Amino acid sequence: MSSTLKAHLRDAGVGLLALMLASALWLPCLHLFFRKPLSNFYQENAISPKARQLAARHLRLWTEPALREIELNKMRGSNAEWDFMGRCFLVWSLANMGLREPQMKAQYLPVIDQNIQETLKIEKEDGIYAFLMPYAKARPYIVTPARSLFIDGEIALMMGARRMLQEEPAYKQPMTERLAIIEQRWRANPIMAAESYPDECWTFDHAVALAAFKVADRLDGTDHSALCKQWIALAKERLVHKPSGLLISSFQTDGTALDGPEGSTIWMVVHCLQVVDDSFARDQYERARKELGRVVLGFGYGEEWPSSWQGPRDIDSGMVIPVFEVSAGSSGMAFVAASSFHDWEFLRALNTTIDMAAFPSRKNGQLKYCASNQVGDAALLYASVLGPLWERASKP
Amino acid sequence: MKRCLRFVRCIWNAGAFSATAFATRAVLITLLFSLSEALGLREYTTFLSGTSANLNVSWQTAATLGLIHLLLYVGFILAVPIFLITAALISIWNRSAASKPQCERLEKQSVRAERATSRKITPSPPFPSR
Numbered sequence: 021m022s023s024t025l026k027a028h029l030r031d032a033g034v035g036l037l038a039l040m041l042a043s044a045l046w047l048p049c050l051h052l053f054f055r056k057p058l059s060n061f062y063q064e065n066a067i068s069p070k071a072r073q074l075a076a077r078h079l080r081l082w083t084e085p086a087l088r089e090i091e092l093n094k095m096r097g098s099n100a101e102w103d104f105m106g107r108c109f110l111v112w113s114l115a116n117m118g119l120r121e122p123q124m125k126a127q128y129l130p131v132i133d134q135n136i137q138e139t140l141k142i143e144k145e146d147g148i149y150a151f152l153m154p155y156a157k158a159r160p161y162i163v164t165p166a167r168s169l170f171i172d173g174e175i176a177l178m179m180g181a182r183r184m185l186q187e188e189p190a191y192k193q194p195m196t197e198r199l200a201i202i203e204q205r206w207r208a209n210p211i212m213a214a215e216s217y218p219d220e221c222w223t224f225d226h227a228v229a230l231a232a233f234k235v236a237d238r239l240d241g242t243d244h245s246a247l248c249k250q251w252i253a254l255a256k257e258r259l260v261h262k263p264s265g266l267l268i269s270s271f272q273t274d275g276t277a278l279d280g281p282e283g284s285t286i287w288m289v290v291h292c293l294q295v296v297d298d299s300f301a302r303d304q305y306e307r308a309r310k311e312l313g314r315v316v317l318g319f320g321y322g323e324e325w326p327s328s329w330q331g332p333r334d335i336d337s338g339m340v341i342p343v344f345e346v347s348a349g350s351s352g353m354a355f356v357a358a359s360s361f362h363d364w365e366f367l368r369a370l371n372t373t374i375d376m377a378a379f380p381s382r383k384n385g386q387l388k389y390c391a392s393n394q395v396g397d398a399a400l401l402y403a404s405v406l407g408p409l410w411e412r413a414s415k416p
Numbered sequence: 417m418k419r420c421l422r423f424v425r426c427i428w429n430a431g432a433f434s435a436t437a438f439a440t441r442a443v444l445i446t447l448l449f450s451l452s453e454a455l456g457l458r459e460y461t462t463f464l465s466g467t468s469a470n471l472n473v474s475w476q477t478a479a480t481l482g483l484i485h486l487l488l489y490v491g492f493i494l495a496v497p498i499f500l501i502t503a504a505l506i507s508i509w510n511r512s513a514a515s516k517p518q519c520e521r522l523e524k525q526s527v528r529a530e531r532a533t534s535r536k537i538t539p540s541p542p543f544p545s546r
Binding site: 036053339 | 461
């Protein structure tokens, strides 16, 4: 072997060894540059700085129609559902913020009302399809007239949240009517399933509806506890994915499973179930945390599918980064669940990830995540302020 | 100018696993990432959520711009520090490797010098007496 080749090989060996050593030194330290105290994201009795900045950005969107138009068009270009969900998360967030800081109610109530009224107007003018993905028109709904539990449940909860913050008689009847329709459809189906899309029922939407029933009971003195118990009993029997013990995401009206457990669904489901059946919700959260929640090198994230079930990548899962199986949809919704169940360690790790990987952009006291969109930011805002609404709804 | 050219030539000729090469890569990634930030490509990372940052350009173009920024950012937070640490480690290694033979050389020199001195000090044999 020539001496030059020998020298080259020695240099390469030293270089590679140094590279490995440097990686081993740097990778475990990386999270320290993004890790912030949890109080920066969530505070039990106040509004965190990040929540305030996220809210400032959303309030600006709702006070500057041109800006809102741009943001909503961007989202509607991909998914009309996101426009609707972004509205819901914002209303639920502002209701929680108002309950935390009653002196700010005057600022939040007009935005909440404007949001609800505009949503109702779009629904009235363009029908339910305005907020659904195009495939909703591909075939007829099994139960007529066509209604989507996705729309009815979330609007009912929007109205309920508004009324919890401050009673508004104009919302009482429409909320009661929507819930009555849901109840009627649940009772007419052997597994208490209502469609969100034609012959497609989503656990997410059923869980939101359950929470809306609970809020209605608190507001109007009604009692839907038997209905809710019955739904949960049926879900335990028919909608649980045996290998993981997690609730499946979607099913047909006859109970045939479509999508198995998914992170983008289960995290929100456990949050909504918490207000109806805390022990079942906690059990589901712990399973989801074990199956889908990950913390690697100080960074937290959510996987979309448990190891025992592999679903197709879709609009809900968002981008899934291979190897680590990081799902944008699951990680975003994991904030809501971790916050609900006071899983501070996981919440802090998730927050570290988002500050590292979601490209935060701060301007004039407003925060947005460039890698996210309006619905993603609204869900994060909700995770950073949730609590008071559920607390009130749970009170006897 | 000459100094600049010499510097570039030095970097160009540096071995792929040399400290200079790793440091140069780190600087290059930092420059490219700064350029991407200055051009506002950060906004295009919204493709990660399945949304287009700019409705006036095609989805593919927007996603490509976002991907470029994402890769540069990953390079900036992962590769740059790792390359700089690597460069530092290689420099330390080279310095210690270079100082080792030097030490040995110095030791040998001092031994030789000692011997030479001792030879000088050793009194020359007295003139043979007649």
